[in-house]
Amino acid sequence: MAQTMENESKRTEAGKKNRIQEKVGKLGNDIDTLAKKTGDEASKLAKNINTEIKSISDEIKSIDVKDEVKSITARVEKLVDATGDSAKKLASEIKTDVKKMVDKIEVPITKKK
Template identity: 60%
Template structure:
């Protein structure tokens, strides 16, 4: 699947450089491949993101010049992010299976598997930008040490608790990645005008609302609504006014990242 996404990335570059019938053929090829990726995905939220990309690929058919390159760059960033998210989910699935196995192992076998689990978690922590999330992973690693020495029902209970914590961390990492992509879209929106600004602004607002729906905190939901209002203003802004507002919105997103 990762190889297929890489090939789609290359096709997006070609689509940005072509027009007319060649662009239409490439467009259909990319969408067919995206549908193939979506069909094979078991992660519902990522499946939805892959399907959304088809809309942007359709828009790319009618773009030329710098406008096409900008949209192609946006699509490629999202494909890269989707690839990373798939890898993260698979990593978490592997960890979950290892934790189930660790909960029933004892002695040297438990020590060996526990060491592997901790190494995998350290690898995960090294790929995360958020210092808070890294600290949480370190805390989980300490709990894995306890799991290595646990047996019976105590081991099963502790293993289940660790798996639940990993699910929460996975969600936080996922949200962090999605917000970082939005930050890139805000920068692009600051230089777009007219109908292109409206389309990109709509995409940003839809993604912000999707993120809001996945969060329970009322306070954070309200902060996201405030950001959406600023995005609506940014759609109608141009020049220095747009650049200043984009900087302000990105600062709001950075502050939001610290709370998630």
């Protein structure tokens, strides 16, 4: 019985990790796309990106990443108004910050196994 619960817990954690990795992959693509968009299209995409970032942190409630989420979402808003090389640079920085946040989340998930 205990073995079954442990296996189920491992599957749940693995599924959670896979969902997070999928979201991060999509976020990376969306951030790159946002760096190229302007106007209403950029605003809509930024809103979707920020929603996804918040959902990642909501999925892992045991780890405090509020500051990271706040920083990333603020920079995504700045990216809406950025253009050219500055947009590309900001997009790269945002993706790095998202990766750091996910690494912070994934380390405790991995340790639970």
